[in-house]
Amino acid sequence: MKHIISNNDTGSLHVGDFGSHLKVGDTVHVAGETNARKITYIMGAGSRTHVCCRGTGPFPCGEVEVDLNLDLDGSTPTDPKAARAARIAELQALLQEQEEEVEEVEEVEEVEEAIEV
Numbered sequence: 001m002k003h004i005i006s007n008n009d010t011g012s013l014h015v016g017d018f019g020s021h022l023k024v025g026d027t028v029h030v031a032g033e034t035n036a037r038k039i040t041y042i043m044g045a046g047s048r049t050h051v052c053c054r055g056t057g058p059f060p061c062g063e064v065e066v067d068l069n070l071d072l073d074g075s076t077p078t079d080p081k082a083a084r085a086a087r088i089a090e091l092q093a094l095l096q097e098q099e100e101e102v103e104e105v106e107e108v109e110e111v112e113e114a115i116e117v
Helices: 016-021 080-116
Strands: 002-007 027-030 041-043 050-052 062-069
16 A cells, blocks of 8 residues: 655654554565565554664655555455454464464373373
């Protein structure tokens, strides 16, 4: 999603309300730069959201054209509701995986206790 944003800080990029659709690991490509930057930190909320991309040098100030690439299952939904729904589905899948891992650990612990007895 290409946007023109106003940035006044070289240490972070002001993404405003678009930040609610971003997550660490997404990329931002600044017009005129060869490589996209990977988002390593998101700070603020709402219209005051900024992103940081560690180790990529300073961001330009003033009016900046950026392409925000949301890494959601290999797609980049332009509809905010679709992006939010995709993110929720991704988090639910991660939670399910973690719950399954906890169950496996509990089963192993039960077997270990039975062996000790």
